[in-house]
Each structure stands twice: as C-alpha cells, then as structure tokens.
Amino acid sequence: xxxxxxxxxxxxxxxxxxxxxxxxxxxxxxxxxxxxxxxxxxxxxxxxxxxxxxxxxxxxxxxxxxxxxxxxxxxxxxxxxxxxxxxxxxxxxxxxxxxxxxxxxxxxxxxxxxxxxxxxxxxxxxxxxxxxxxxxxxxxxxxxxxxxxxxxxxxxxxxxxxxxxxxxxxxxxxxxxxxxxxxxxxxxxxxxxxxxxxxxxxxxxxxxxxxxxxxxxxxxxxxxxxxxxxxx
Amino acid sequence: xxxxxxxxxxxxxxxxxxxxxxxxxxxxxxxxxxxxxxxxxxxxxxxxxxxxxxxxxxxxxxxxxxxxxxxxxxxxxxxxxxxxxxxxxxxxxxxxxxxxxxx
Numbered sequence: 421x422x423x424x425x426x427x428x429x430x431x432x433x434x435x436x437x438x439x440x441x442x443x444x445x446x447x448x449x450x451x452x453x454x455x456x457x458x459x460x461x462x463x464x465x466x467x468x469x470x471x472x473x474x475x476x477x478x479x480x481x482x483x484x485x486x487x488x489x490x491x492x493x494x495x496x497x498x499x500x501x502x503x504x505x506x507x508x509x510x511x512x513x514x515x516x517x518x519x520x521x522x523x524x525x526x527x528x529x530x531x532x533x534x535x536x537x538x539x540x541x542x543x544x545x546x547x548x549x550x551x552x553x554x555x556x557x558x559x560x561x562x563x564x565x566x567x568x569x570x571x572x573x574x575x576x577x578x579x580x581x582x583x584x585x586x587x588x589x590x591x592x593x594x595x596x597x598x599x600x601x602x603x604x605x606x607x608x609x610x611x612x613x614x615x616x617x618x619x620x621x622x623x624x625x626x627x628x629x630x631x632x633x634x635x636x637x638x639x640x641x642x643x644x645x646x647x648x649x650x651x652x
Numbered sequence: 653x654x655x656x657x658x659x660x661x662x663x664x665x666x667x668x669x670x671x672x673x674x675x676x677x678x679x680x681x682x683x684x685x686x687x688x689x690x691x692x693x694x695x696x697x698x699x700x701x702x703x704x705x706x707x708x709x710x711x712x713x714x715x716x717x718x719x720x721x722x723x724x725x726x727x728x729x730x731x732x733x734x735x736x737x738x739x740x741x742x743x744x745x746x747x748x749x750x751x752x753x754x755x
Contacts, residue, residue, distance in 0.1 A: 482713055486714075534706045535710070537703065537706055538710050582699065
C-alpha cells in the first residue's frame with residue numbers, strides 16, 4: 421500500500437507542485453488550505469482549515485488517520501509573507517505571520533509526530549527561507565518567523581529522533597510564486613546576486629530536495645536546514 | 653463519550669506493561685493506582701512519560717473515539733501534577749472527558 425504525505429498549503433504554488441509531484445510518484449496525498457482547492461486526483465484528499473487553529477488541526481489529523489491512514493511524511497509548506505519596512509509594520513502583520521508560519525508549523529508537527537510515533541516513524545519537512553540567513557531588508561518579521569521555524573526544526577529533530585522521526589527544513593530562494601509577485605523586480609535581482617548560484621529557483625529545485633529528504637536512505641539526516649542556491 | 657474508570661485504569665496499566673517489556677523494567681509490569689509516573693520514585697524518565705501521554709491520547713482516540721489533549725497548560729500549572737501517579741492520571745483523564753462532555 422502507498423504511504424501518505426500530508427502537505428499544508430496545497431491550493432497553489434510550492435505546496436501544489438509538491439502535491440502533484442508526489443501523486444505522480446504513487447503517493448496518497450492529503451492537503452489543506454484555508455480555501456477550496458481545484459486539485460483533482462483519485463489519491464488526493466483536501467481539507468479546508470487554518471493550520472494555526474489547534475482544534476481544526478487535531479480534528480483533521482485524527483480524521484486523516486482514521487479514514488485514510490497514518491501520515492508518513494509531513495510537509496509544512498503553508499506560509500505567509502509581508503514585505504514592509506520595520507517601522508511601518510503593523511502588529512497585525514506580525515501576528516498573522518507568526519500564527520501561520522510558526523504556530524501552524526508547530527501544531528502540525530506536534531500532532532503528526534504523535535501519529536508517527538505509533539506507526540513506525542516518519543519524515544517532517546518544514547519550510548524556511550533564505551530571508552533569514554541573508555537578513556533581508558523589508559522582511560524582518562517574515563525572516564524572524566522563519567528563524568523560529570529553523571530553531572523548532574533543530575530541537576524537534578533531537579526530541580523526535582528516538583521515535584524514528586526526522587525533521588529537516590528547506591530554505592528556497594525566490595521562485596515565481598504568488599509570494600514574490602508583488603516584490604519589485606530590482607529587489608529580486610539584488611537578492612539573487614547574494615546567492616552563490618545567481619538565478620531564481622524553480623519548483624524542480626524544491627521537488628528534488630523533497631525527494632532527497634523523504635527517500636528511505638535519508639534516515640540519518642535530521643535537524644538540517646537546506647538552503648538552495650548556495651546561501652548559508 | 654463514556655469510559656469506565658476501571659477500563660481507563662486497565663488501559664494505562666497495559667501501556668505501562670508494554671513499555672516495561674520494551675525497556676526491560678519489571679516494576680512496570682505490575683502497576684497499581686499508587687505507582688509513580690514521575691519523580692524520584694518513578695522508574696520512568698521524562699521521555700517515557702511523553703510516550704505514555706501520547707500513547708494514551710492516541711488509544712483513547714483510536715479505540716474509544718475520545719479525543720482529548722492531556723498536556724494542557726492547566727495540567728502543567730497545577731500545584732500537584734495529575735501525572736504524579738497512575739491513579740491521579742486516571743482521575744485527571746476522566747475529568748477532561750467529563751469537561752468535554754459538558755461543553
């Protein structure tokens with residue numbers, strides 16, 4: 421029987437690309453977003469909820485386990501970004517970003533790890549960003565939220581290792597997603613110049629990293645932050 | 653959602669027995685209401701207790717369709733931890749189930 425991967429934020433962008441990729445490889449995929457998804461596949465199950473809502477996370481993950489099967493891979497992709505000068509950043513932006521990026525990642529990780537601990541382990545992949553190591557101007561709160569995700573990743577990797585659960589994070593460079601479409605072109609060009617490999621990322625770059633982290637032979641890799649494009 | 657106290661006690665004892673078999677700790681094979689779950693008199697370390705709490709939550713959900721979260725902030729802030737002994741843990745779980753039934 422195929423294993424099940426749960427991916428957050430599958431309505432569009434990177435989450436959608438990962439869902440379609442794993443479905444094409446024969447995985448059963450469960451995904452979520454706050455709004456409806458038009459992704460149609462016999463092995464795809466969509467749930468509408470906010471990853472920062474504790475009750476919704478608990479109820480949905482129990483439902484997935486009971487009606488489909490326990491989760492083998494969790495990909496915490498859902499995230500929000502907001503570019504603004506620090507002095508012009510409303511508290512509401514801070515709260516929204518931390519709620520989705522940090523609280524959402526934590527809740528999904530906690531509840532999925534409980535399932536995994538009873539079903540022989542699993543793989544958890546969080547999403548960070550090069551905004552953190554590059555200290556990108558205009559992204560102070562977003563970068564801070566991703567720094568929190570990185571710290572959570574490293575500590576969770578230690579605490580969950582005994583349960584045969586690996587926890588790693590991928591830090592993509594900018595790619596053509598909705599998250600960056602409002603960022604001025606010259607800002608993106610300046611950002612790309614800080615990478616060792618100076619180009620925008622692609623979905624394939626991320627899919628390759630996901631494949632690497634979930635393959636059976638990667639069971640000795642945990643607590644790692646994998647930035648793409650040669651950022652460190 | 654209903655579960656008898658005796659059933660809950662036996663569930664917890666089963667989990668402890670299975671853990672005892674895994675860890676080779678004989679004290680966990682025969683437990684009673686007074687068996688300590690943590691503290692200097694307990695044979696369990698903090699990770700063992702984490703596993704037990706997770707296991708109770710999952711089995712209550714899978715086998716009895718009871719969905720509760722044991723590690724709440726109210727439990728952690730109590731002067732006397734509900735996880736001190738087997739008996740107090742069972743009482744605490746019943747309290748949570750009752751509370752959820754009344755909501």
